[in-house]
Amino acid sequence: MESAIDTHLKCARTLSRRVPDEYETPFPMFVAGADESLSQVVMAYLGVQYADSPERPAALTALRQIDSSFEVPDGPVSHDMTDHVDNQDHHNLVVVGYWADPAACRRWLHSDAVNGWWSSDERLNEGLGYFREIVAPRVDQYETLYAFTEDFPGVGGLMGKTSGEISEHRYWGSMRDRIPLSQTDWMEPSNHIVVVSGDPGAGGRVVVRGHDNIALIRSGQDWRTTGDEERSLYLVEILPSLEAGMDFLRDNGETLGCYSNRFVRSIDIDGNPLDESYNIGHWRSLAQLERWAESHPTHLRIFVTFFNVVEGLEKLRLYHEVSVSDAIPP
């Protein structure tokens, strides 16, 4: 059993783990690891929004445009695409790109090709909505958790290594304990979200600045290679409670500290659904995410179901990644 905190990210603690060094877990879970050269990553959620089916072809064209812009030098190491309908009945296509080098992402964003397309007046007059949500956690600001050991999605895909069986899981607080910064820092939120420019009510371009230690969780499900039994386990046993919890947060999360919650379906470049999905949740603080996860009936149902099945999983891939990050991305 090893610590989820990689050796080179260990430091003298001023805050203790919730459990002692001798803590043992009843079943194995794993995290992604990286070389010391990796210091900070970028996750850029780039979205296209449309009102109804007639606009879908145009939205898919925009999605493909963003996808092809990743071929520009300094594009992301990896990316994936998703589709979801939000609680205002807007359709959303999102491509999320992952960079292992914030400077490269900065160069990519400011390249003529990319910046030119995003800042063009055409974007304001197509009958589509666009958004970019970019966070850049340092390696001491995020954690991952997998019930499997290869081909990690999301930020884990940048990292290149797989841990052995880790100690910090199967107790509330283990998410925090897996984040290296928790050794010395409570990761509390500073200030509030601020509209830096533009007017959300009026439409057009709006820039929103986050605050320090917004927590972002991506929790995923991949049933692409499951057999009939596991597919049914996921679709019949797990999915209904998962949907109930995610819908609850989407519609009622605000009072709990959840800024936004989107349960999205992975798609291919043509917009066809894949047997893969994930939730993207933004929270005012890691602590508020913890409180919801550990006490809300909708999440406790998900949690109980997960632990009932996790030891028997073969092809069904369940995972999550959680980060906090500084207000100003690179």
Next chain:
Amino acid sequence: MESAIDTHLKCARTLSRRVPDEYETPFPMFVAGADESLSQVVMAYLGVQYADSPERPAALTALRQIDSSFEVPDGPVSHDMTDHVDNQDHHNLVVVGYWADPAACRRWLHSDAVNGWWSSDERLNEGLGYFREIVAPRVDQYETLYAFTEDFPGVGGLMGKTSGEISEHRYWGSMRDRIPLSQTDWMEPSNHIVVVSGDPGAGGRVVVRGHDNIALIRSGQDWRTTGDEERSLYLVEILPSLEAGMDFLRDNGETLGCYSNRFVRSIDIDGNPLDESYNIGHWRSLAQLERWAESHPTHLRIFVTFFNVVEGLEKLRLYHEVSVSDAIPP
């Protein structure tokens, strides 16, 4: 908002709380407090066991004998009596005495009247079983938690004071954080339970020695003064999930670290049931109690139900007290 750890029990931490100093709770809960003169308490569970109804009168006579022995000098400050049927269908009458002074308890136990009765050969030949379970936590080794502020039962009744609204509740780990010793000590179990003398298989007198940091939880319900609505809330909404959880632990607790779990009904001196009950659970470690409480479906149901109703409680009194203690009582 104040800390559950009283000022004179605070010390320089080597282990941190699970939540930062700024943590705020959504509703008030309270703990018992005591003068600095209180350094250690004793809880003595003194039991009479019988096989079936015909033996009940004799068992009640024995219970009354124990009760009257409390009048001997150095008897307990307070006590209460309970009745339960265990999972081997034995009937159990238990009187629990609370002392604020271990030396007084020791003198009481060794007094001719008390020691003479317990060590008499008559006890071996009455067709009844007897047991004594005695723990003596120091004040830094236990915590209490109440949704009310007066007439505390159990160990809280020894203490004399009521806190203001405390900070350490409504998160997993708060039980540990309320125990003063958690500031510097993981409270891990040492060794194992040992039969010191006698042979449990053969019957007769058996002495069992515990180990350091056995955790004892008493969690109670008192619906004596409730109106119809709250009584129904307790009996219909709360009790079924509580019984399911307590029965689960009674019958299956061993693999989880639960040595013994007894959900008992309070009785008067004549054995008549009162509208009051509590659970007595002995655990190999506080950590194992925590893991069960925070992850087992049967307890999560109790937990969710409790938090659904706690803010509206008027006369229904719900509480718990949790201690660890050293292997050898005074």
